[in-house]
Amino acid sequence: MSRESAVFFRAGRFTASLTTSIPSVLAGIKQLYPISNRQDDFADFHIALKKRRWYSPQVLFSLNNRQPFSPLPYGQALPLLEWGLNWCVTQHYHQALVMHAAVVEKAGKALILPGSPGSGKSTLCAALVSAGGWRLFSDELALVALDTPWLEPNPRPISLKNRSIDIIKEFSCGQIFTESVKDTLKGTVAHMCPPQNATSQWQQGAEPALIIFPKYQQGVKSNLQPVSAGAAFMRLVENSFNYHILGAAGFRAMAGLMDKVRCFDYVYDGNLEHAIGQCDELVANV
Amino acid sequence: MFNRSLVAQLIRKPESAQSFTKGDWDLLLQQAYSAGVLARLYWLLERSNLISQVPQQLQWHFQSAWCFAQTHQKGVLREVQYICQALKMSGVAPVFLKGAAYILCQDDSYHGRVFSDVDIFVPKEALANIEQLLGWHGWQFAEKDEYDDKYYRQWMHELPPMIHAERGTALDVHHNLLPLIGRIKLNADLLHQGAQRISSDYKVLAVQDRVLHSAAHLLLNGEFEHGFRDISDIYLLIIQHQSTDFWSQLSQRAIELGLNRILLYCLDVLIDQFALSVPAEVLANLSQSPNSPNARLRNLMKFLHTRALQPAHPSCTDSWSDWAVFILFLRSHWMKMPVSTLLLHLTRKAWIKPLLDWYKSRHQANA
Incomplete structure (x- = not known):
C-alpha cells in the first residue's frame, strides 16, 4: 500500500496537517481551505481520516494517532473533519477563554452570539457575514483573550443545518457551499466557505461590544430585551469549554468581557434582513 | 526502527532541545500528544530555562497542557482532603499510591502529570x-454486577472502582498491590511497615516501594496505552532519588518482596530507552537472585517491553509493536490468575456477560 501524503492548511488561527485518501474530504477541503503540500512548516494538529470496513464502511478520525471519537458512516467524513477540528481547539487550547458562540465584527466592534443548537446562531451569523457586511470571527467558538478583553478570530467554515442551508444559499450571494450530507447526528449538514475578508485578516482581533442571545421562533414578533451583566455572565459560564480549567484567569477574562459589552435576549422570526438591520443599529449605538 | 523517540531524548537530556530542527519540533509535538507528556516536557524545559527554544508557533501547546495539568492537580489535592476527611473516623491513615503519591511527595514525576483516578x-x-x-x-x-463484585473481592487486590456521587471522581481502594490469586504474591504488611507518614492524615509508600509498585503495575496489568508516560514516571523517580544507598535498598527490597524479576525487566527498558546508568552490582544481584530469568528470556522480555512502552506514534513503533503489546497482554492475564480461573473468567466475560446484558436490555425494554 502506498503511503498517503499529508496536505497542509490553515484552519482559522490554527494549522492542520491532514492525511487521508477519502475523495469527499479531499474535494471538500479544496473548496474550504487554501491547501498547500508544503512540509516545511509546523502543524498544530496532525489529523488523519481513514476508511474502515468494506461492508457499511465507516470513517475514523485520529489526532496524533489517537482516536477520540467512535467512527461515523463513511459519507460523513467531511462533517467529521470539521467537528474534529473544533474538538482539537476546545480540548487543547487554553490560551483564551473558549466559549460556544458565533462571533462577528463590524467597525472594530465584535458581536458575540452564544446559543445552543437550534437557536439559529449559525444561520444569523452566516446572514450577517454573507449579506450584512460583517466580518466572520467564528460560527462556533468565541476566543476571549485572557490578559485584556479582546476577541481573537478563528475564521472557519460555517456549519449550516437542515432548512437553514437553503435559506442561506438563497439569501447570500456569491458564497461557496460544500455538498449537503444527509442523516448525520445533526440532520443534514453543509458548510459555507468563510468569506475572503475573514480568512485574510485572521490575526486582526476586535474589542467586544455586544452579546446577543438569539432564539429563533417561528411566527413571533422579533423582540429585543436587555439582559443584566450578572445573568449574562452565568449563562456564558455554562457555554464555555474551559472556564473551569482556567480558574481565576477565566473569571477575570469573563468579568473583563462583561465590563465592555451590552447584552440582549433576541427572539427573531427568521426575517434575516430585519435581523441584520437590528444588529447594525445596536452596534452603531455602542 | 524506533530510535526517533524525541520525547525520550528530551526527557533524558532537555538540552538536546537546542539542536532540534523545525521538523524535529513538529515530530516531537505529535509524539508528546500521543504519549500524553506535553505538560511534563513543559516542566522539564522550563526547569532548564529552555522553554524559549520551543518555536513561537508551537509554544501554546506546551503552555495549555501545563495549565490543564495544574488545574487537574489542584482537583486531586482537594480529593485527597475529602478522602482523608471521610476516613478520619476509622483511625486509619490511608497510603496514597501512584499519581496522588507523586503529588503528595512532590516527586519529579508529578510535574505536569495527569491521571484518571x-x-x-x-x-x-x-x-x-x-x-x-x-x-x-x-x-x-461504579457498577453493581454481582460477578464483578466477586471478581474484585475474592481474586483481586482492590475493591470494585468507586465513584463519588456528586463530584464524579474515581477512587480505587486497594488492600494489596497485586492480585491475591496472581503468580506474584505481595506481603501487604511489609509494604505498610515501610510506608511513610508525611502528614497527620495520610501516608505514602517508601520511595523504593513507589518505584517497585509503579514497575509492577506497568509491567503486569497488561495495558500499555500510556506505557511511555508511565515508564518515564519511573525514570524521573529513580534519577531524582538515586544514591548508592538507594540502589542497594531498591534491589534488596525487590528481592524481599518477590519483585526482583519485575525490577530487572523494568531496568532493562530504562537502560535501553533513557540510557539510565544502573550500578553493575545491582543488575548482577537481581539477575542472580532466585527465580530470575535466564539470559534468553530476559532478552525476549526486553524486546517486548521496549516496544510496548514507546509513545503510541508511528515514528516510535515497528512491525513488532502490536504483537509485543498483544503478547504482553496475554502474559498479564497469565500472571494475574491461575489458568483454571482465567478460563472461567474469560468464558464469563466473552459469553455469559453479553447474554445477561442482552436479557437485561430486553427486560427493561418490555417493562
Whole structure:
C-alpha cells in the first residue's frame, strides 16, 4: 500500500496537517481551505481520516494517532473533519477563554452570539457575514483573550443545518457551499466557505461590544430585551469549554468581557434582513 | 526502527532541545500528544530555562497542557482532603499510591502529570469499616454486577472502582498491590511497615516501594496505552532519588518482596530507552537472585517491553509493536490468575456477560 501524503492548511488561527485518501474530504477541503503540500512548516494538529470496513464502511478520525471519537458512516467524513477540528481547539487550547458562540465584527466592534443548537446562531451569523457586511470571527467558538478583553478570530467554515442551508444559499450571494450530507447526528449538514475578508485578516482581533442571545421562533414578533451583566455572565459560564480549567484567569477574562459589552435576549422570526438591520443599529449605538 | 523517540531524548537530556530542527519540533509535538507528556516536557524545559527554544508557533501547546495539568492537580489535592476527611473516623491513615503519591511527595514525576483516578492502600482488616465510611461520604460502586463484585473481592487486590456521587471522581481502594490469586504474591504488611507518614492524615509508600509498585503495575496489568508516560514516571523517580544507598535498598527490597524479576525487566527498558546508568552490582544481584530469568528470556522480555512502552506514534513503533503489546497482554492475564480461573473468567466475560446484558436490555425494554 502506498503511503498517503499529508496536505497542509490553515484552519482559522490554527494549522492542520491532514492525511487521508477519502475523495469527499479531499474535494471538500479544496473548496474550504487554501491547501498547500508544503512540509516545511509546523502543524498544530496532525489529523488523519481513514476508511474502515468494506461492508457499511465507516470513517475514523485520529489526532496524533489517537482516536477520540467512535467512527461515523463513511459519507460523513467531511462533517467529521470539521467537528474534529473544533474538538482539537476546545480540548487543547487554553490560551483564551473558549466559549460556544458565533462571533462577528463590524467597525472594530465584535458581536458575540452564544446559543445552543437550534437557536439559529449559525444561520444569523452566516446572514450577517454573507449579506450584512460583517466580518466572520467564528460560527462556533468565541476566543476571549485572557490578559485584556479582546476577541481573537478563528475564521472557519460555517456549519449550516437542515432548512437553514437553503435559506442561506438563497439569501447570500456569491458564497461557496460544500455538498449537503444527509442523516448525520445533526440532520443534514453543509458548510459555507468563510468569506475572503475573514480568512485574510485572521490575526486582526476586535474589542467586544455586544452579546446577543438569539432564539429563533417561528411566527413571533422579533423582540429585543436587555439582559443584566450578572445573568449574562452565568449563562456564558455554562457555554464555555474551559472556564473551569482556567480558574481565576477565566473569571477575570469573563468579568473583563462583561465590563465592555451590552447584552440582549433576541427572539427573531427568521426575517434575516430585519435581523441584520437590528444588529447594525445596536452596534452603531455602542 | 524506533530510535526517533524525541520525547525520550528530551526527557533524558532537555538540552538536546537546542539542536532540534523545525521538523524535529513538529515530530516531537505529535509524539508528546500521543504519549500524553506535553505538560511534563513543559516542566522539564522550563526547569532548564529552555522553554524559549520551543518555536513561537508551537509554544501554546506546551503552555495549555501545563495549565490543564495544574488545574487537574489542584482537583486531586482537594480529593485527597475529602478522602482523608471521610476516613478520619476509622483511625486509619490511608497510603496514597501512584499519581496522588507523586503529588503528595512532590516527586519529579508529578510535574505536569495527569491521571484518571486516585488510589489508596489500606490494611485488609480495616476494609469493611473503610468501605462503609466512604459510602456514608458519598462514594458508590461504579457498577453493581454481582460477578464483578466477586471478581474484585475474592481474586483481586482492590475493591470494585468507586465513584463519588456528586463530584464524579474515581477512587480505587486497594488492600494489596497485586492480585491475591496472581503468580506474584505481595506481603501487604511489609509494604505498610515501610510506608511513610508525611502528614497527620495520610501516608505514602517508601520511595523504593513507589518505584517497585509503579514497575509492577506497568509491567503486569497488561495495558500499555500510556506505557511511555508511565515508564518515564519511573525514570524521573529513580534519577531524582538515586544514591548508592538507594540502589542497594531498591534491589534488596525487590528481592524481599518477590519483585526482583519485575525490577530487572523494568531496568532493562530504562537502560535501553533513557540510557539510565544502573550500578553493575545491582543488575548482577537481581539477575542472580532466585527465580530470575535466564539470559534468553530476559532478552525476549526486553524486546517486548521496549516496544510496548514507546509513545503510541508511528515514528516510535515497528512491525513488532502490536504483537509485543498483544503478547504482553496475554502474559498479564497469565500472571494475574491461575489458568483454571482465567478460563472461567474469560468464558464469563466473552459469553455469559453479553447474554445477561442482552436479557437485561430486553427486560427493561418490555417493562
